[in-house]
Amino acid sequence: MPPVNFSLILPLLTLTIWACLLLLVDLLVKRKEITALLAALGLAISLGMTISQIGSSGTGFNNMVVLDGFSIFVDALLLVTGLFSVAVAHGYIKRMGIERGEYYTLLLFSVAGMMLMAQAADLIIVFLALEMLSIPLYVLSAFARPNTDSEEAGMKYFLLGAFSTGFVVYGIALVFGATGSTSLSAIMSAASSGTSNVLLLTIGSALILVGLSFKVAAVPFHMWTPDVYQGAPSSVTAFMAAGAKIAGFAALLRVFALAFPSLAGNLTPVLAVISALTMIVGNVIAIAQTNIKRLLAYSSIAHAGYILMAFVPYGQAKVVSTSVAAGLFYLVSYVLTNFGAWAVVIALEKSEGKGLEISDYGGLGRKYPALAAAMTVFMLSLTGIPPTLGFVGKFYLFRAAIQGQFYLLAVIGVLTSLISAYYYLRVVVTMYMREGDPEAANEPWLNITWGLAALLTVIVSLVPQFLFAWANAAVLKLF
Amino acid sequence: MDFIFQPLTLLTFFPLLGVLVLLFVPSDKKNILRWVALITTLITFGISIWVLTLFNASNPDLQLVAKYDWITVAGWNIQYHLGVDGLSILLVLLTTFLTPISILSTWTAVEERVKDFMLFFLLLEVGMIGVFLAQDLFLFYIFWEFTLVPMYFLIGIWGGPRRIYAAIKFFLYTMAGSILMLLAILWLGIYQGTFSVPDLIAKGGIDPHTQLWLFIAFAAAFAIKVPMWPLHSWLPDAHVEAPTAGSVILAGVLLKMGTYGFLRFNLTLFPQAALQAAPTLAVLAVIGIIYGAAVSYAQTDIKKLVAYSSVSHLGFVMLGLFALNPLGISGAILQMINHGLSTGALFLLVGMVYEQTHTREFKVYGGLWKVMPIFGTIMLIVSLSSMGLPGLNGFVGEFTILLGAWGAGLKGGSYGSFWYAGLAALGVIMAAVYILYMFQKIFMGPEGSIVEEVKKRGHALRDLNAREIVTVVPLLIFIFWIGLYPAPFFHLMAPAVAKLVAGLQTAATAMR
Numbered sequence: 007m008p009p010v011n012f013s014l015i016l017p018l019l020t021l022t023i024w025a026c027l028l029l030l031v032d033l034l035v036k037r038k039e040i041t042a043l044l045a046a047l048g049l050a051i052s053l054g055m056t057i058s059q060i061g062s063s064g065t066g067f068n069n070m071v072v073l074d075g076f077s078i079f080v081d082a083l084l085l086v087t088g089l090f091s092v093a094v095a096h097g098y099i100k101r102m103g104i105e106r107g108e109y110y111t112l113l114l115f116s117v118a119g120m121m122l123m124a125q126a127a128d129l130i131i132v133f134l135a136l137e138m139l140s141i142p143l144y145v146l147s148a149f150a151r152p153n154t155d156s157e158e159a160g161m162k163y164f165l166l167g168a169f170s171t172g173f174v175v176y177g178i179a180l181v182f183g184a185t186g187s188t189s190l191s192a193i194m195s196a197a198s199s200g201t202s203n204v205l206l207l208t209i210g211s212a213l214i215l216v217g218l219s220f221k222v223a224a225v226p227f228h229m230w231t232p233d234v235y236q237g238a239p240s241s242v243t244a245f246m247a248a249g250a251k252i253a254g255f256a257a258l259l260r261v262f263a264l265a266f267p268s269l270a271g272n273l274t275p276v277l278a279v280i281s282a283l284t285m286i287v288g289n290v291i292a293i294a295q296t297n298i299k300r301l302l303a304y305s306s307i308a309h310a311g312y313i314l315m316a317f318v319p320y321g322q323a324k325v326v327s328t329s330v331a332a333g334l335f336y337l338v339s340y341v342l343t344n345f346g347a348w349a350v351v352i353a354l355e356k357s358e359g360k361g362l363e364i365s366d367y368g369g370l371g372r373k374y375p376a377l378a379a380a381m382t383v384f385m386l387s388l389t390g391i392p393p394t395l396g397f398v399g400k401f402y403l404f405r406a407a408i409q410g411q412f413y414l415l416a417v418i419g420v421l422t423s424l425i426s427a428y429y430y431l432r433v434v435v436t437m438y439m440r441e442g443d444p445e446a447a448n449e450p451w452l453n454i455t456w457g458l459a460a461l462l463t464v465i466v467s468l469v470p471q472f473l474f475a476w477a478n479a480a481v482l483k484l485f
Numbered sequence: 486m487d488f489i490f491q492p493l494t495l496l497t498f499f500p501l502l503g504v505l506v507l508l509f510v511p512s513d514k515k516n517i518l519r520w521v522a523l524i525t526t527l528i529t530f531g532i533s534i535w536v537l538t539l540f541n542a543s544n545p546d547l548q549l550v551a552k553y554d555w556i557t558v559a560g561w562n563i564q565y566h567l568g569v570d571g572l573s574i575l576l577v578l579l580t581t582f583l584t585p586i587s588i589l590s591t592w593t594a595v596e597e598r599v600k601d602f603m604l605f606f607l608l609l610e611v612g613m614i615g616v617f618l619a620q621d622l623f624l625f626y627i628f629w630e631f632t633l634v635p636m637y638f639l640i641g642i643w644g645g646p647r648r649i650y651a652a653i654k655f656f657l658y659t660m661a662g663s664i665l666m667l668l669a670i671l672w673l674g675i676y677q678g679t680f681s682v683p684d685l686i687a688k689g690g691i692d693p694h695t696q697l698w699l700f701i702a703f704a705a706a707f708a709i710k711v712p713m714w715p716l717h718s719w720l721p722d723a724h725v726e727a728p729t730a731g732s733v734i735l736a737g738v739l740l741k742m743g744t745y746g747f748l749r750f751n752l753t754l755f756p757q758a759a760l761q762a763a764p765t766l767a768v769l770a771v772i773g774i775i776y777g778a779a780v781s782y783a784q785t786d787i788k789k790l791v792a793y794s795s796v797s798h799l800g801f802v803m804l805g806l807f808a809l810n811p812l813g814i815s816g817a818i819l820q821m822i823n824h825g826l827s828t829g830a831l832f833l834l835v836g837m838v839y840e841q842t843h844t845r846e847f848k849v850y851g852g853l854w855k856v857m858p859i860f861g862t863i864m865l866i867v868s869l870s871s872m873g874l875p876g877l878n879g880f881v882g883e884f885t886i887l888l889g890a891w892g893a894g895l896k897g898g899s900y901g902s903f904w905y906a907g908l909a910a911l912g913v914i915m916a917a918v919y920i921l922y923m924f925q926k927i928f929m930g931p932e933g934s935i936v937e938e939v940k941k942r943g944h945a946l947r948d949l950n951a952r953e954i955v956t957v958v959p960l961l962i963f964i965f966w967i968g969l970y971p972a973p974f975f976h977l978m979a980p981a982v983a984k985l986v987a988g989l990q991t992a993a994t995a996m997r
Contacts, residue, residue, distance in 0.1 A: 331559060372598075391634060391660075392627040401623075401671070408671050416671075420664035427660055431637075431653055439641045439649050471556045478559035 011066035014073045017055040017081060018121045024048035025114035032107030042096045045110035046089060049117065053085040065127060069189050072127035079334055079480035080124035080256045083341060087248045088117040090345045090455055095241035097449030098352050102239065104150050112142035113245065120253035124260075129178040129188040129214075132257055136174060136221070139253055140167050143246055147238040155359065159237025166230040170220030177213030180206050181265075193265040204269075211266045211273065215280075218261075221254035222310045225283040235303035240355055243299065244348030247306045248341045255313055255337060259330055263320050270321020277318045278415055284311030285422040292429045298351055298364050301429060302344070305388055308426060309340055315419050316403040319410025327481060328409055332402040335470075335477040339387065339399035339463070346459030347384040350377060353446045353456070361444070364433055368442025377446055378437045380460035385430040387463050390423050395467045402474075491551035492539060493567040496532045496577070497614045500525055500607040507607070512600040519592060522603035526585040526610065533581040540574055545980035547620060547683060555624075562679050566621040571981025572748055573617045575818060575974065576741055579825045580613045582959070583737045587730035589956045590833050594729055594840050595643060602643060605635035606730070613738050617745060622670045622680040626663070629706075629746075632739065633659055636731065644726040651726035658719035662709035669702035673754070686753050686988070693757045693996070700758035703751050704766075710743030713766075713803060714773035717796045724792035729836025732788070736795050736832060737825035744802045744821055748814070752806070752985060756992030763807040767890070770807065771908045773800030778915035782922060787845045790923055791831045794871065797912055798824045804909055805886035809989055813889025815975055815982045820882030822974070823967060827871040827879055830960040834864050837953050841946055842935050847926045851933030857948045861928050863957055868924050870964045872916040878967035883913060 012019060028048065032041050056078055063074045091113055099105045119138030126132045144167060148160025182188050184206035185196035196202040219227040235243045266273065288308030295301040316332040319325040354361045354370075371378040387396030400423065407416040436442075466473060503525025510517050539549055547568030556563040569577060588606060595602050612635065615628030633656055641652030674680045677688055691699070709716045720740075724732050752759050777797030784790040802824070805817030838853075838860065839845055854861040870877035873884075891906040939946045949957075967974060 328560070371601075386634065392630050397627075397630070401667070404668060404671055405675060408668065409675055413668075416668055417665075420668060424657065424661050424664055427657055428653070431656060435641060435649055435653065438638065439652075471558050474556060474561065475558040 011064065014064055014066045014071055015122075015125065017052040017059070017085070018118055018125070020055060021048060021052040021114055021118045021121070024051070025111050025118065028114065029108070029111045032111065035107075038100070038105050038107055039096070041107045041110050042092055045114055046092045048114060049085050049088045049092065053082060053089070056081045056085060069191065070128040070131050071122075071125050073125060075480040076256075076260065076330070076334075077125045079476060080252060080337075081121045083334075083338060084117055084120045084124070084249060084252055087245065087252065087341055087345070088113065090341075090349075090459075091241065091245035091249070093451040093455045094244055094345070094349050094352050096451050097447065098241045098355075098452070099149075099239065101447060102150065102357060104239065106149075109146070109149060112146050116142035116146070116245075117249065120249050120256075123253040124256040126257065126260070127190050129181065129190070129193075129261070132261065133171070133174060133178060135253070136171060136217075136257075139250065140171070140221075143167075143242075143250065146242040147234055147246070149242060150239045155237040156239060157237075159234045162230055162237075163234045166220065170217045170227070172217075173213045173220070174217030177210045177215075177217060180210030180213065182210075184210060190261065190265040194267070197266065197268045207266075208269055208272050211262070211269055212276065214261065215258075215273070215276070218254050218258045219280060222251050222258065222313075223307050224280050224310050224314060225287040225307065228284070228287070228307045228310075231307055232300050232303040235306070236297060236299045240299065240348060240352045243303075244345055244352070247302070247348065248344055251306065251310065252337050252341070255333060259317065259320075259333055262317075263326055263330065267321055267326075274318055274321055277314060277320075278412065281311050281314035281318055282415060282418050284308065284314060285419060286311075289422040289425040289429075293425065295429070296364055298362055298367070298433070301364065301433075302347060302351070305426065305430075306344065308422065309336075309344075309388070311422075312336065312400065312403050312419060313340075315412070315415055316406035318412055318415060319406060322410055325406060325410045327478070328402075328406045330481065331474075331477040332399075332406045334480055335402050335473060336399040338473060338477070339395035342459050342463050342466075343384050343387040343394070343396055346380060346456050346463065347388070349452055349456040349459065350381045350384070353377065353449075353452055354444055356445070364436055365440070366442065366444060367433060367436045368440035368444070370436075370442070370444050370446075371438035373444060374446050377456065380456045381437060382434050383460045383463050385433050389427045389430045391427075393464060393467050395463045395470070398467045398470050491567070492532070492536050492549050493551050493569060493618050496529065496536055496581075497567065497611060497618055499529045499532055500610045503607045504604055507600060507604055510600065512598070515596070515599045518599045518603050519588070522607060523585055523588050525607060526581070526588055529610065529614075530581040530585055533578050536569065537574065537578065540569065540977075542571070542977050543980055544570075545984035546570060550620070552620075555621075562674070562681075563623045564621045564681055565624060566681055567618040567624075568620045568683075569618055571978040572818065572985070573745065574977055575822050576738075576745055577614060577617045579741070579822050580610065580617065580738050583733060583825060583829055584610045584613075586829070586833070586956055586959060587733045589952065590733065590836060591728070591730045592952060594836065598642065602639070605638045606734075609635040609639070609734065613734075613742070616742050620682045622673065622682065622685075624680075625682075626667060626670055629742065630660070630663060632742070636735065636739065639731040640723060640727045643728040643731070646726075647722070648726045651722040654719050655723040658709055658716075662706035662716075665702040666706035669699045672699065682750070682754070691755070693761070696755040696758035697761060700751055700755040700762060703746065703755070704762070707743040707746035707751065710746065711740060711799050711803060712743070712796065713769050714776050714796065714800070717773070717777075720796065721789055721792045724795070724832075725786065725788045729832060729839070732792075732832040732836070733829045736792075737829040740795060740799055741821045741825060744799065744806065744817065747803070747806055748818070748985075752809075753988060756989050757996055759807075759989065760809070760993055760996065763809055766807045767804055767905050770800045770803035771905055771912075773797065773803065774909050774912035775800075775915065778912050778919060782915070782919040785847050787835050787847065787850075787923060787927070788832070788839075789845075790919060791828060791835060794916070794919065795824070795828055797916065798828065798871075800912065801883055801886050801909065804890050804905060808886070808889040808892075808905075809986070810889050810892060811979075811982050811986050812885055812892070814985065815978055816882055816885025816887075816889050818978050818982070819967070819971065819974055820879075820886060823870070823878040823882045826960050826963050826967075827867055830863075830867040830957055830964070831871060833957055833960075834860065834867060837949060842939055844935065847923075849933050849935040849938065850927045851930045852928070852936070853933070853946075854928040855932070856936060856946050859948045859954065863949070863954075863961065864928070865924065866961060866964065867957075868920045870968070872920040873913050876968050878964045878971075881967060881971045887913075
């Protein structure tokens with residue numbers, strides 16, 4: 007009988023059970039507000055449990071699941087993402103006429119899958135979590151049926167997602183063949199002791215990298231992103247852009263830093279190329295976009311590149327902790343900024359996909375000064391202009407790159423940031439310097455989301471030391 | 486909380502108080518908004534005068550230092566660190582002096598979205614003061630980048646017909662330089678272990694090759710801001726499209742951030758690289774002087790002429806800085822102030838006449854002296870100051886710089902040739918040509934068509950009113966003061982400049 011330690015996965019377990027119950031409760035309540043509220047409550051309870059876990063660590067389920075500072079940090083971030091998602095979805099799905107109770111259940115399941123991803127210490131669990139987070143997302147993407155764009159998004163995401171999962175599974179199989187185990191610690195010891203088949207191991211790890219690159223939308227595995235982000239309901243996109251990216255990077259950071267450090271010599275150049283391509287392609291193509299959802303989609307691709315940049319020197323023992331901390335810190339800043347921006351998009355979206363062109367933002371500065379100011383903060387933060395969290399986050403990422411002496415990559419990083427300034431500023435230009443008569447939804451939870459996100463983006467950037475300390479303490483537990 | 490009650494903290498962040506007040510004033514109460522902004526900036530100026538009284542001119546080091554740990558976790562060593570010394574005190578005063586003047590100049594010129602305008606202006610002042618006071622590179626970068634945002638809005642919302650193009654160009658150009666500096670700042674923070682400028686100077690010991698790279702990265706940011714030839718192409722667009730107050734601040738203060746950056750960081754942090762790069766930069770400066778002057782003469786738009794003259798004038802500043810001797814550097818610092826005063830005044834005056842005529846084309850002007858004698862007199866004084874007539878401020882700065890450039894070069898360090906000074910002096914002559922040309926086109930000769938034009942609109946061209954005179958007169962006072970008795974200004978900077986040059990001399994000796 008393997009040791010079972012439920013306390014390790016208590017928040018995750020609670021959330022899963024809560025989601026199951028919510029599915030039943032939803033049948034009984036007529037008013038979907040209550041479902042939304044209950045979903046938020048479940049996330050909040052789980053968040054409370056996660057916070058109470060701070061400081062504890064351990065492994066369980068035969069070393070398949072791990073609890074450490076890293077997983078607690080990521081879990082907390084995911085739960086906050088979930089809460090934000092409920093807040094922006096609540097009014098939106100009603101407004102769009104797609105208010106169905108399953109929405110929140112699916113959301114909760116997906117969050118649970120993401121949390122499992124953060125706690126995975128075994129490749130089998132990585133795979134399980136990947137499926138658990140993805141399948142609800144496929145459904146959510148198509149949630150606006152019979153809207154064909156949304157159905158197309160769901161289908162596309164499903165097909166490419168299944169494809170990428172295939173890569174991961176095949177990679178896991180090869181790694182298992184090379185090392186005789188799927189446990190991260192066993193893989194590491196097999197790889198470093200030289201008892202493994204290096205060729206198989208390298209190919210296997212590369213395939214896992216491909217699969218996870220699909221999830222985080224890194225070039226050249228990003229093709230699905232713009233279509234899916236555009237077609238899916240905006241509230242789903244907001245969740246997907248943040249949550250799936252966090253989970254993907256959590257897996258990437260843990261699997262590669264723990265299991266494959268000995269392969270760094272082979273994988274670092276690959277990662278460097280992927281990161282550079284992602285930054286360049288994401289930012290350059292974003293320039294040509296006129297639809298705000300596609301713009302944010304390409305921007306999210308670009309941001310994956312920045313996080314990957316910090317991760318390139320993961321094989322250098324002195325840098326890896328900076329890489330991980332910088333990645334986590336940036337994910338926080340990304341979640342806040344990105345959610346804020348999506349909340350503004352959601353506020354301005356009309357039925358039938360109206361109100362999504364950048365030109366629809368004309369006159370926003372005059373008519374809704376607060377909303378426009380918040381959007382300006384988000385755009386500046388995505389560009390990386392102080393005083394916003396995006397700047398501090400990028401500063402941290404570049405530190406990892408420079409510490410790892412990847413100067414060229416860092417230069418590519420800053421130059422692509424410059425490119426990004428052009429298209430982010432275009433949104434600001436439209437809001438303040440062009441005329442128009444936009445109509446924004448006034449929903450309390452939505453307003454709280456963008457208001458809070460904007461305030462935090464500025465304030466935390468001025469007092470980031472607490473977040474720095476947390477991110478830095480959220481180290482990966484070595485076995 | 487005691488860090489708030491430091492003179493320099495108060496000085497930097499006082500305009501934020503005005504921002505807070507403005508937020509609660511309804512946006513249709515335009516005059517209240519203007520008064521709040523004006524009073525805030527006047528009090529800020531008062532604080533800067535108080536700082537001046539606390540300042541000990543014989544001390545070459547940073548003074549009134551406010552230094553607190555800010556981000557000292559996770560391997561970061563970032564401090565909240567403000568300080569002022571002889572290199573920056575005058576620039577701080579220039580900033581706090583020009584801001585209320587600019588606000589006064591918008592009294593009738595800005596009628597649209599007054600609230601937003603004043604908000605951005607006060608935020609801009611925070612950024613500008615912060616740039617001159619910050620002694621921690623991280624903090625400096627935050628202020629430096631932050632100034633872009635309000636200026637971008639000022640140009641983009643209240644500017645001329647091509648304002649959006651100009652605003653974006655301004656933003657992207659400046660950002661292009663500063664992001665390279667960001668990487669260099671990070672390198673220093675990681676490999677030297679601190680972001681504090683005095684600590685970095687004390688630590689030194691970067692090998693010359695690396696120094697050169699870091700020097701280039703910093704220089705990229707500053708050279709674009711100055712702007713040095715050939716990186717100047719954003720400047721005419723931004724200056725011409727910006728509203729008057731924006732042009733004044735842009736020319737008066739923002740450009741000085743570039744030259745100040747060279748002075749504060751490039752010369753002190755990378756002295757050996759500075760010695761190596763000095764001849765190159767001096768050549769670029771001389772090209773800038775002559776090119777700027779030549780292009781100015783070719784303009785048909787008054788504001789464009791003034792804008793290009795900045796390229797020429799700032800070439801002098803750069804030449805002085807990279808003469809790397811006390812004369813050149815102190816002349817450069819003084820010339821930064823002079824340019825802020827003269828060009829600031831020129832932009833103000835052009836703005837005042839533009840407010841009435843709505844055109845800046847030379848060809849419609851002429852014979853205005855008879856119609857607007859007060860305006861003409863003031864314009865004449867300011868023009869003469871800009872072209873460096875003895876007895877006015879421009880002469881003192883340019884002459885000192887030329888002296889410095891003539892004897893340029895540290896012993897064993899770098900260049901020394903009268904060609905730099907000789908060619909730059911050509912720029913002085915050319916300045917006389919284009920400025921007198923401008924003056925003649927506007928004020929001399931037969932009455933231009935604009936006089937009739939304005940009459941047709943129902944009101945005759947009027948001379949300056951009391952508010953407009955009050956706006957310019959403070960500038961005139963300093964134009965005469967510096968021209969006739971510059972000693973107190975040199976006195977303020979002398980010890981700090983001597984210390985800076987001593988540092989360069991040490992580096993030059995070490996290099997041999």
